[in-house]
Amino acid sequence: MIEDIYDITIIGAGPSGLFAGFYAGMRNNKVQILDSLEVAGGQLTALYPEKTIHDVPGYFAVKAETLVADLVKQTSQFGVPIRLSEKVVDISQTADPEVYQIKTTKTTYLSRSVVIATGNGAFTPKALKTDEPSDFDSSKLRYSVTDKTYFAGKDVAVAGGGDSAIDTALMLADVARSVSLIHRRDAFRAHESSVDRLMASNVQVLTPVTIRQISDHQGGLRLTLSDARQLEVDQMVVQYGFLSNNQDIRAWSVKLEMTRHHFVVDSHYQTSSENIYAIGDTAKYEGKLGLIVEGFKEGPHAINQIMEKRHQGRLKHAHSTSLF
Ligand SMILES: Cc1cc2nc3c(=O)[nH]c(=O)nc-3n(C[C@H](O)[C@H](O)[C@H](O)COP(=O)(O)OP(=O)(O)OC[C@H]3O[C@@H](n4cnc5c(N)ncnc54)[C@H](O)[C@@H]3O)c2cc1C
Known part of the structure; x- marks a missing residue:
């Protein structure tokens, strides 16, 4: 009309x-x-x-x-x-x-x-890619944090290597039980001051690794990393950019x-x-x-x-x- x-x-x-x-x-x-x-x-x-x-x-x-x-x-x-x-x-x-x-x-x-x-x-957010096909509960995966209290007391994995990933990991570290940041390179594409804050924080930094596969595990997710480590989390946040x-x-x-x-x-x-x-x-x-x-x-x-x-x-x- x-x-x-x-x-x-x-x-x-x-x-x-x-x-x-x-x-x-x-x-x-x-x-x-x-x-x-x-x-x-x-x-x-x-x-x-x-x-x-x-x-x-x-x-x-x-x-x-x-x-x-x-x-x-x-x-x-x-x-x-x-x-x-x-x-x-x-x-x-x-x-x-x-x-x-x-x-x-x-x-x-x-x-x-x-x-x-x-x-x-x-x-649109750049989608998560795993090295091998993965099948898991997609409600456990988010591309943005609209309410950080949702993550209170949870174990969270954040994937990405830029400012957004680091900022998200640091922000969630205030409320989550644990935060692990996964990045495929040793170096981050982020402001030096953010990287310094990250390194001084209680965020577990996992580099240089990729995510080989993700599966459901006891109501949460199990991430198998390229170095064969396994990480069990309640939620995952992907910050690969847009x-x-x-x-x-x-x-x-x-x-x-x-x-x-x-x-x-x-x-x-x-x-x-x-x-x-x-x-x-x-x-x-x-x-x-x-x-x-x-x-x-x-x-x-x-x-x-x-x-x-x-x-x-x-x-x-x-x-x-x-x-x-
Ligand atoms: C993580 C992050 C942190 C940032 N921090 C800062 C900061 O600290 N300080 C600062 O100054 N800037 C910051 N920025 C940059 C800032 O967000 C942008 O400069 C600002 O959002 C630009 O506003 P905008 O209104 O021009 O465009 P946008 O915020 O991108 O809004 C554009 C809107 O247009 C709509 N749209 C697009 N196409 C169509 C269509 N065809 N029909 C109808 N609607 C449409 C979209 O849906 C969207 O809502 C940050 C950006 C990011 C990503």
Whole structure:
């Protein structure tokens, strides 16, 4: 069903999309946010809800899930709809050159402008691989930790050799009975300080080993490692990283200039198509940093550009202190 025409449609309810949605709502635009996931927050919710972020302005330190909850609250105060479980599958031109049609997995919308805040695209965790075929209770295997209390008092194996694996092992070491970190190399692909904290912790570090096979064992799992050691655990967490997929985006009818994974934008974050902007991790320009604050800056900038253009330059940016 085609609804009314939106001024702005934001694709992606990660931090960049949520803050852009708040800003657009505060400036009285008819705006909506669409996200393919069933929860808002993008990477913060899907990949590291329990981690503490230290470099968001105004927060001394904030848990990722708390930041998302605050962003959702901030955005919702202007009644901006955040439509979840709704993936954008196409954007196309309409007969009116000033209006785009946005097709999702649920319906079709019309919008005068679009802000793409899709991060690295739809992401899925890299799957666990064992050297030999394994058959075991998959409910004992997780790819993210959404609630660390679930692991309280349990024996846990974490697999992986990057920052996420080390951070997860250290985080679980606070609550679990035991944590073993399994990595196929001796060296970790992680910040030196994280590796130092790991080595000083009570996490059992098992390197260089691969996981030969996994089987069920007394309500938990038995891991047979490549050095023939056996490890019995209640739960396993795999942190091999994520595969991002922007193939679907490349199939959109509007053809936007992209580098391998990102949209090329100008100094106002506009893509190669008029009135389609890209912000946050998905936007590429020289000097771009993959930080939350970058998206927080780019969103309001893009929204102001959209509004200035629509009002032929008569409507400049406003201070929030003057708007209420
Ligand atoms: C482990 C880890 C730790 C990090 N720590 C920090 C930190 O301490 N400080 C910091 O500044 N940054 C940190 N980052 C980076 C930070 O998370 C990203 O910069 C930030 O999430 C980018 O936000 P975004 O809104 O641009 O994209 P994302 O958070 O990736 O959100 C994009 C959203 O778009 C949705 N989407 C994608 N395609 C579609 C589609 N076709 N239709 C509908 N929805 C779609 C996705 O479902 C997703 O919800 C960390 C990242 C990781 C992985």
